[in-house]
Amino acid sequence: MSECDDTLAARLATEAGAILLQLQTAGNLSGKELGKAGDHKANAFLMQALRAARPADAILSEEEKDDPRRCSVSRAWIVDPLDGTREYGEGRADWAVHVALAIDGFATVGAVALPALGLTLTSGTPTPLSPAGDPLRMLVSRTRPAREALYVAEALAATLVPMGSAGAKAMAVVRGEADIYLHTGGQYEWDNCAPIAVAQAAGLHVSRVDGAPLVYNCADPYLPDLLICRPELADAVLRLVREMPA
Structure with a gap:
């Protein structure tokens, strides 16, 4: 090679x-x-x-x-x-x-x-982490904001940042333009594998919304949820998702 x-x-x-x-x-x-x-x-x-x-x-x-x-x-x-x-x-x-x-x-x-x-x-040239926003900034879909994301944003007094593609949202966190990308609306492996590799190389927290690792090249490529955020925010976001009323 x-x-x-x-x-x-x-x-x-x-x-x-x-x-x-x-x-x-x-x-x-x-x-x-x-x-x-x-x-x-x-x-x-x-x-x-x-x-x-x-x-x-x-x-x-x-x-x-x-x-x-x-x-x-x-x-x-x-x-x-x-x-x-x-x-x-x-x-x-x-x-x-x-x-x-x-x-x-x-x-x-x-x-x-x-x-x-x-x-x-x-992932080969990791982006240095920027300071967190004040207030925090939560990325959401332009057209279908996830209920979980809205709940977490309200609990953390975060500002909502509507944006388009999954890659653009993930890279907004990597670039320091936002602090949290929480998605629960359904995705496939191709929607997030590259963004996850870049985000984790930059030192961000990456996981499923229940804290489980993201696994790729599965027989079923459906991968419906993820969390990309600043590492110091991960515990609070995961806890809020667990505690969210049904």
């Missing part, structure tokens, strides 16, 4: 992001048509590049038919070619490209490109 896994993930996420930006700025498509075309083009690029660079590894992509044989392979690339298709189609900035490598079920390598911001954050 002439290119290490971290470098490969960062390069591919960045290059896929450039493809998506070019398609978006061409102005020929918009809305759902733009999102569909972006998913297709970015996925085709990533699949071809990963198969060429790592032919022995498995791949799980949102845009590909799943091959269950991947579960018998130690190394599995988990990618979301366009996280935040709706935001991308609307011309917003809160969308991302995810390229991750899970080894033995652990999110080991990750790169999250934020093409509209000209940034790619990686």
